[in-house]
Every structure is written in structure tokens, then in C-alpha cells.
Amino acid sequence: xxxxxxxxDLTVLAYRFEGDAFCQAQRxxxxxxxxxxxxxxxxxxxxxxxxxxxxxxxxxVPAPHSVETAHLVDEAGSxxxxxxxxxxxxxxxxxxxxx
Numbered sequence: 286x287x288x289x290x291x292x293x294d295l296t297v298l299a300y301r302f303e304g305d306a307f308c309q310a311q312r313x314x315x316x317x318x319x320x321x322x323x324x325x326x327x328x329x330x331x332x333x334x335x336x337x338x339x340x341x342x343x344x345x346v347p348a349p350h351s352v353e354t355a356h357l358v359d360e361a362g363s364x365x366x367x368x369x370x371x372x373x374x375x376x377x378x379x380x381x382x383x384x
Contacts, residue, residue: 302349333364
């Protein structure tokens, strides 16, 4: 996979919350080991996550997990909104270069 990423100049942009029980730091470390500088990993503090989440998340997801959905704080200046904007810009740029 790393060869293809080099050959096609691909990059992975990934976000997680610091205390995420599902996407733990070890997982990001494994991604970094596999992808090297083709991985742009970002970790947000748990305090950046929305606390008023849908009932499913409140019941089944014990720590902040979904940077761009359930735990998004849709307010100017919030780290999750900045993450969303970076991700959208990343896709815009990649799609423009590919098209």
C-alpha cells in the first residue's frame, strides 16, 4: 500500500480524540509505521468534543470518538470545526488535482 501511495502521491488525513477508546494512540502509531510521511495524523483534546450527543453515542460510546459527526462542535473557533474545514479543503484539493 505504501508503494501505491508514493507512486500516486496519495496522503491520508486522519483525526482522533486523545481519549478515544476505539481509535487509540496505538492505532495511529501503527498507521504512522505503515504509511510514514504519507499520514497526516491529528489528535484533538477530549475537551474539544461536543458533550450533547445523540442517545446512541451517549449510551454506547464512552469517550469522544466522532470528530466530524456526533462530537462535532459546530461553532466558529472550535477545534472540531477547524478539523472539518481542513478535511473539506483536503478533499477539494485532492479532487481538483485529480480532475
